[in-house]
Amino acid sequence: MVDLSVKIGAITLQNPVQPASGAFSWEYNDVIDLNRLGALVAKTICREPRLGNPTPRMAETEAGIIQSIGLPGKGIDYFIEHIVPEYAKFKPPLVVSCSSESIEDFAALAEELSVPDVDVIEANISCPTRNATGGNFAMHENYTRDCITAMRARTKKPLWVKLSPNAGDIVSIAKAAEDAGADALVIANTFLSLKIRTDNFRPALGNKFGGLVSPALKPIVLRMVYQVAKQVKIPIIGIGGVTKAEDVVEYMLAGASAVGIGYAGFRNPTALITIIDDLEAWCDERGIKKVTELIGAVKDQDMETDTLAAASVGI
Amino acid sequence: MVDLSVKIGAITLQNPVQPASGAFSWEYNDVIDLNRLGALVAKTICREPRLGNPTPRMAETEAGIIQSIGLPGKGIDYFIEHIVPEYAKFKPPLVVSCSSESIEDFAALAEELSVPDVDVIEANISCPTRNATGGNFAMHENYTRDCITAMRARTKKPLWVKLSPNAGDIVSIAKAAEDAGADALVIANTFLSLKIRTDNFRPALGNKFGGLVSPALKPIVLRMVYQVAKQVKIPIIGIGGVTKAEDVVEYMLAGASAVGIGYAGFRNPTALITIIDDLEAWCDERGIKKVTELIGAVKDQDMETDTLAAASVGI
Amino acid sequence: MTIRPVPPDPNHNYTNSALRTGDVDPYPQRQVGEFIGTVVANKWVNKEYKHVILKVHPHALKAYAGQMFHLLCPSPDGAEVWMRRPMSVYRVDKDAGHIEFLYKCEGRGTRGMAMLEPGDDFNVTGPLGHGFVLEPSWRNVVVLGRGVGLATLAPLSQLAAENKIGVTAILSARHPDVVMSRDLFEGLGAKTMTVLDSDGTSAVDNVEKILEGLIAHGKADAFFTCGSNRLLKLMQRLGKKHNIPGQVAMEQIMVCGFGACYVCMRTFEVDGQRLLRRVCRDGPVFNLQEAVGW
Amino acid sequence: MTIRPVPPDPNHNYTNSALRTGDVDPYPQRQVGEFIGTVVANKWVNKEYKHVILKVHPHALKAYAGQMFHLLCPSPDGAEVWMRRPMSVYRVDKDAGHIEFLYKCEGRGTRGMAMLEPGDDFNVTGPLGHGFVLEPSWRNVVVLGRGVGLATLAPLSQLAAENKIGVTAILSARHPDVVMSRDLFEGLGAKTMTVLDSDGTSAVDNVEKILEGLIAHGKADAFFTCGSNRLLKLMQRLGKKHNIPGQVAMEQIMVCGFGACYVCMRTFEVDGQRLLRRVCRDGPVFNLQEAVGW
Ligand SMILES: Cc1cc2nc3c(=O)[nH]c(=O)nc-3n(C[C@H](O)[C@H](O)[C@H](O)COP(=O)(O)OP(=O)(O)OC[C@H]3O[C@@H](n4cnc5c(N)ncnc54)[C@H](O)[C@@H]3O)c2cc1C
Ligand SMILES: Cc1cc2nc3c(=O)[nH]c(=O)nc-3n(C[C@H](O)[C@H](O)[C@H](O)COP(=O)(O)OP(=O)(O)OC[C@H]3O[C@@H](n4cnc5c(N)ncnc54)[C@H](O)[C@@H]3O)c2cc1C
Ligand SMILES: Cc1cc2nc3c(=O)[nH]c(=O)nc-3n(C[C@H](O)[C@H](O)[C@H](O)COP(=O)(O)O)c2cc1C
Ligand SMILES: Cc1cc2nc3c(=O)[nH]c(=O)nc-3n(C[C@H](O)[C@H](O)[C@H](O)COP(=O)(O)O)c2cc1C
Ligand code: FES
Numbered sequence A, B: 001m002v003d004l005s006v007k008i009g010a011i012t013l014q015n016p017v018q019p020a021s022g023a024f025s026w027e028y029n030d031v032i033d034l035n036r037l038g039a040l041v042a043k044t045i046c047r048e049p050r051l052g053n054p055t056p057r058m059a060e061t062e063a064g065i066i067q068s069i070g071l072p073g074k075g076i077d078y079f080i081e082h083i084v085p086e087y088a089k090f091k092p093p094l095v096v097s098c099s100s101e102s103i104e105d106f107a108a109l110a111e112e113l114s115v116p117d118v119d120v121i122e123a124n125i126s127c128p129t130r131n132a133t134g135g136n137f138a139m140h141e142n143y144t145r146d147c148i149t150a151m152r153a154r155t156k157k158p159l160w161v162k163l164s165p166n167a168g169d170i171v172s173i174a175k176a177a178e179d180a181g182a183d184a185l186v187i188a189n190t191f192l193s194l195k196i197r198t199d200n201f202r203p204a205l206g207n208k209f210g211g212l213v214s215p216a217l218k219p220i221v222l223r224m225v226y227q228v229a230k231q232v233k234i235p236i237i238g239i240g241g242v243t244k245a246e247d248v249v250e251y252m253l254a255g256a257s258a259v260g261i262g263y264a265g266f267r268n269p270t271a272l273i274t275i276i277d278d279l280e281a282w283c284d285e286r287g288i289k290k291v292t293e294l295i296g297a298v299k300d301q302d303m304e305t306d307t308l309a310a311a312s313v314g315i
Numbered sequence C, D: 001m002t003i004r005p006v007p008p009d010p011n012h013n014y015t016n017s018a019l020r021t022g023d024v025d026p027y028p029q030r031q032v033g034e035f036i037g038t039v040v041a042n043k044w045v046n047k048e049y050k051h052v053i054l055k056v057h058p059h060a061l062k063a064y065a066g067q068m069f070h071l072l073c074p075s076p077d078g079a080e081v082w083m084r085r086p087m088s089v090y091r092v093d094k095d096a097g098h099i100e101f102l103y104k105c106e107g108r109g110t111r112g113m114a115m116l117e118p119g120d121d122f123n124v125t126g127p128l129g130h131g132f133v134l135e136p137s138w139r140n141v142v143v144l145g146r147g148v149g150l151a152t153l154a155p156l157s158q159l160a161a162e163n164k165i166g167v168t169a170i171l172s173a174r175h176p177d178v179v180m181s182r183d184l185f186e187g188l189g190a191k192t193m194t195v196l197d198s199d200g201t202s203a204v205d206n207v208e209k210i211l212e213g214l215i216a217h218g219k220a221d222a223f224f225t226c227g228s229n230r231l232l233k234l235m236q237r238l239g240k241k242h243n244i245p246g247q248v249a250m251e252q253i254m255v256c257g258f259g260a261c262y263v264c265m266r267t268f269e270v271d272g273q274r275l276l277r278r279v280c281r282d283g284p285v286f287n288l289q290e291a292v293g294w
């Protein structure tokens, strides 16, 4: 039987499959056994209570959905008092995502969230729908460095940083986060998008812009994980379009140590459990003893580069 | 009957539907009447003959394809002598896309391509698979400005600039191209991507990285067109995921004056003709007299921003 | 690392095959399951609505009036249907092991659903949310619904019959062809009346008269509604006037169905304060007086 | 601008419905059409291969041996199949108005194709590419194929029969169950022989002996092959030795099928120089001696 456990810095996950922030809550215990998950990841929390964005908050498109929630929540005090205890009933480590408009407040949040039942703090510096313009710190190397430096100074908890796929040069931003003391990188948040209805000429979402979520995006995010993994030493959690065990393998081959899952868990509430079971079977069938053997194991060193080589059809 | 014609600077297209560079050649005249198209767009040409990238050059993914062709071609001399005359047999204006590794050569290409049968020069500064690293000028404001300035100095032909969706801040790059004298912007090229095969742990494409092509990407590119259209005065050609007449409408509402089509023409070789016919019918049914009325007509001025408003389901 | 070669599994390569799992859980202790039901029948009720009957895992039979399932609709066209569709349970037949839905065929999901044939698999998640609640003190209640709302209200008749509560059901529709659920209501002893746009009887004035009559005759210990903003407002007004409690089932676009994503928000007014609630988990049934409508 | 409201067209919202157009063209003057064929039959030939017969527009009947169609395969699983699949035409029945394909069920596209039933639409584009060419001076030719390659070579028997050219077909297969096209070859007067992995007769040595025998008996004015790199190399060697011309049909992953995209490149060697050619337009049939194989 394969050993599915992976280490993300000081934290050990029993398997590399975790939900993505915002796509999960303890209420999923209604349908699956949360103790099977690699980690529990809470929805991004902000300091003040927030209502979030106007409805509609989701629209289907040709090959995926766009969504714009706007980080609603009851604020950090309520969160620590009422929601952390809900998660504390389960065994997997709790990752708490947080967001803010200012670096100072990000740092203060890091400190205030450093309570015993929180195992990891995830800095969501990349939410594209937090406000109506779609901007965020993870678009910029300097903001990223300053924000993570400030948070690092205020917490000893493992600090994960969620990056944006909308950034042009994700490698530089990833390196800035690493330099500033991040313990792991979460790649990536959603792609800033727009849908306009052709029946009434209006944007389909109440907030106009939304984040695109679709299995179609996996090749883009996978490329980012691959590029970043070659340049940083800290572990990476790959998020984007994972819907099956092979996708977990693909992300790990590209250099991720674990994956996060959003869409697949919406579509099939039991998907994460199925994926964990399938991953175990996948490894066992192939005689893989430790799932960590897959991390960065892509065979890219001896790529055939002669265009005139007579290659087989290759599929 | 609706007037489908649109103007892109000095050039009039009989309708706003054109093929995308690299997804088309005069050989499509075997299956459709090329004289129906808004424009003819040749595959990107480079100065020297190029073989292109190793095979396989295409792989299917969950929700689209990745491809990496590597700009093969017989070089500019052959192109002007043998290929331009093939296109010259048809009525729609000919757009010639070109690419190079250096700004000087881009400028020289612009001059050399300024022959009578070429109507527009498209600067492909955004091919993600031209070399193995995926870099290109359209990722940077300064390179874009310098490249287009240099080309502008050497040609009087209309100059279109194809931008990259991989850039973090496409608006600044678009403005740089406009400032440098571009007559229109083509938004966008493909998304840099990777697929790793889980059967043999190897990248699926001979070139490792490829460009992702999928209707799923339309919401991202549409957002870019919308953002850029608010900030520039020159016309925009929207490219990405157009598969039906409503998609043309959606791009035009966002601010595009025309669209380019790749994938849909591969999947259905007659798609462009169907889309032109459907667009005409769509406008006629709604009493739209000129298709240009759609350009930028998105109703985004009075967006409901009160989260607590009691909105209808809204679909 | 040496990897033992394994022949490719042709059924496990792509999105949908992998996503169409389900039935992995049904632990008895879980409140909700992702079940693969089997279609028993899927027939047109009229030109716009179909009625589907599913044989399901016994745990799915816990569903009661006003609760919903989240349905993974097959594709009508070979491209993927991305999100589940929420549907109220229309009827639970515990003896046969069936759950039933009454649905309007409109967009891609419901058109895909319309293509289901007996014997087909259908992935449904549920039961989800809080349904209608009947107070033991009530003797007679009034149900007022329109369109799809009638599908949501219909199982109330079942619940009321079990609790020996009398039901008057006012069914509003555009024209006689699309009146639905009358048989179901009447079969369970409810009195029904139909009001139509086609003969003007569905006008708010007229419905108000009917309701006032029922109130006067002691037939309205509680109000239930779904499917029309106009009728919701009317019941709110009369409820307030006569101090009659009420419940309304709300709709909103959903993603998760579990309360996690905050997509399905609706506005409510409680003590003069506006706030948002999740239709999927805080509802879909809410206090009639608190709903702001749409 | 005032926009006249138009009710939504439920069949025109999404990707596939829009993409599943076709049949818009067939101008007689066009060489290629995007046709909606109708499935007449789609039956298993053995455990791995199916044979589909389509009723098509008369313009599609121009196809000849070695030419291909590009097939828009239906989805096997409700998620989209993104690209067309190239297939050689297996048989053209001008009288019945049919074209036929013999195909191996493997990946998502061919598994989707396997689900087609009589009466279903099937969108095919073609005929595409350059097929086999028979010189009038030839009297007897040798066809050597394996696996899927036999589907490509089979219509050569039709072409040869029309041109009164004798054919010897050597059919190579793993075991007797997957030998195909023998009936088609024999029905048109070809002599066939089968060589198998299961009894060792398919070994290159043995095939070489057979070919040498045919050459000695004047039965090999030209060579034709498809489907095996080993057999390609063998025919190249013997062709060079005995100065026998030959043709080979090549395969490569395709996108456009028209020569526009440069995805389907294969390496060839001409006068000692290696170069790339497009399988879809420069082929799929090439000079046997120029192919570098794979
Ligand atoms: C609690 C609840 C119970 C419902 N019960 C029933 C029922 O019993 N019978 C019935 O016919 N309908 C019911 N509906 C409405 C039903 O969910 C929609 O008609 C259906 O989702 C439309 O899907 P579509 O594929 O036809 O439309 P599309 O236009 O393809 O839908 C696009 C997206 O919008 C969502 N959507 C569209 N309309 C609605 C709506 N009214 N409410 C919520 N989401 C919507 C879809 O789920 C999908 O995500 C109920 C809705 C809710 C919230
Ligand atoms: C000119 C030509 C003629 C052919 N004729 C026949 C025939 O008559 N009968 C038959 O069974 N097969 C034939 N093939 C092979 C056939 O195209 C592939 O078997 C088929 O595309 C595989 O699709 P899939 O959905 O099963 O596989 P998938 O694995 O889903 O295919 C993934 C992608 O790779 C491509 N691909 C996979 N294998 C091949 C291949 N060998 N050649 C080209 N593209 C490939 C597919 O088209 C698709 O784009 C021919 C190929 C070519 C190029
Ligand atoms: C409805 C919804 C809400 C989300 N909310 C958050 C959030 O609060 N914080 C965050 O970091 N990411 C959020 N995301 C992004 C997801 O965590 C994840 O990055 C994204 O969905 C891509 O993964 P997937 O392809 O598996 O869905 C949200 C996504 C969705 C669909
Ligand atoms: C096979 C292929 C080759 C391409 N070659 C080029 C090219 O030479 N030059 C270029 O500017 N874009 C090229 N592109 C990108 C297309 O022009 C277009 O930007 C992209 O396909 C997105 O449009 P679509 O979604 O309609 O396919 C190519 C795309 C494909 C699929
Ligand atoms: S649908 Fe996710 S919270 Fe209701």
Ligand code: FES
Pocket (backbone or CB within 6 Å): D253, D254, D255, D256, D257, D258, D259, D260, D261, D262, D263, D264, D278, D279, D280, D281
């Ligand atoms: S498939 Fe496009 S050139 Fe051959």
